[in-house]
Amino acid sequence: MVDLSSAPTIKVSITGAAAITSFGPGKHLFRLLTFADGGALLTHNATSLKLPGLANIKTQAGDRCFVTTDASGNATVFAYSRADGSALSYAGRSPSFRNRIRNGDFSVNQRAVSGTVTLAAFARGHDGWQAGSGGCTYTFATSAGRTTITITAGSLYQTIEGALYLPEGGTYTLSWGGTAQGRIYQGSAGAYAGSPVTASGLTAGTNTVVEFSTGTVSLAQLEPGNAPTPFEYRDDELRRCQRYFERVRTIFGGTAANGGAGIYITGFYKVTKxxxxxxxxxxxxxxxxxxxxxxxxxxxxxxQPYGVSGGTGGYAFDASFYASAEL
Structure with a gap:
């Protein structure tokens, strides 16, 4: 907590990087804040600390904003200004292509895993997600359209295609709901931490891993910048997943003029891999x-599925395949 009632002047300089969940009990205050160090997380609360866009803000050194409090001491932040002139991303007006994780809501499950999912090292479960080097055991449940993964052993990770999803490089923030610890890395893995996790100095165009340890996970999001924004829901999550993995069914038949004839057709994926x-x-x-x-x-x-006719006459083939281009 930062107690603004203890500051006798209108202009207040905030130092340190501790999370800010309240501006204290002071009533009818008006303050101009400057964040001297940056790195503090302003935590939105619909009653006691209302923030622009109704979303948390990760401060940067030199950022400024105005704060007012009402008769109950509830604070409202407005006119938040980034030191570098960049704009905040607001819920409902955030730019698209924020979330670089595919299937961050765990809604796509083409392999149809169910019950207690037990994966060997690096084996795959829900689309885009696979077990860590120690394997992974998890269950999942969906309530009110929101799927929550509960990891009881090992870890679950996703490798994000850098050439497509990390063109900017630099600083990215991983956020999620739940009790699991998470991490972001390129190359050597670092320590796990609670949501949100920020990594700086990521190389543009390089494949990047997000990984979760035991606990619950839902609405996982990796986005550019040093502050989390509301989860980006999308209507094309299945198509994004099918770029890397797809279940396809092939049916063909005809009449063979003789036995031993080579027969094939060309099958098309729904999405280019x-x-x-x-x-x-x-x-x-x-x-x-x-x-x-x-x-x-x-x-x-x-x-191209291929077969050899066993003899003169009709032939038929009906089969399902996995096409996997997973990272």
Missing amino acids: AYTPTITNISVAASANLTSTNILGVDKDTF
């Missing part, structure tokens, strides 16, 4: 008059 994927056959619903079924060719847009 980030890299040439690995194709894994997960189930064959039906296969008639075909032998030696395989995959003939693969690129970022297509793949």
Whole structure:
């Protein structure tokens, strides 16, 4: 807490980087604040500390703002001005492409994991997320449209494609709801900490990892800057995930003029893959008059299921595949 009632002048300089959750009990105050050091987190409260955009603000050295308090001592911050002239991002008016994590709300589950999910080291669960080097055990539940992951052992991480999602480089902030500890790193992993976590000096265009330890996690977001903003909901989360992983079904059939004929078709993914994927056959619903079924060719847009006719007459093939271009 910073007690503004103890400051006798209108202009007040705030030093240190401790979180600020209150400006004290003073009533009918008017103060111009300057943050001398920066790094403090102003924590929004709908009653006692109202902030612009209804969101937390991570201060920077030289930032300024006005604060008023009412008859109950509740504070309102307005006219917040960044020292470097940049604008704050406000809820409802925040720019898109803030959240660089895919499936940060854990809504996409193409592998259909369920119950208690037990993953070996580096194995994958919900889209975009995989177990750390010690494996991972987690459960999940959805309430009011919000999915919460509960990690009971190991860790869960995501590798973010730097060329696409981190073009700026510099400082990024990871925020989430829940009790888990998190970290951001390129190369060697650092220590875990509670939300929000800020990392500076990240290299532009370089793949970056966000990782969570045991505890609960929901609405995970990584964004440029040193302050968290409200979670960015998107209507294309499945498409973003399918850039790296997709379940595809292929059905084809016809009539073979003779046995031993090579037969293939070209299958198309719903979304162009980030890299040439690995194709894994997960189930064959039906296969008639075909032998030696395989995959003939693969690129970022297509793949070619292949078979050899077992004899003259009709043939049919119905199978599902995983196309994985995960990082």
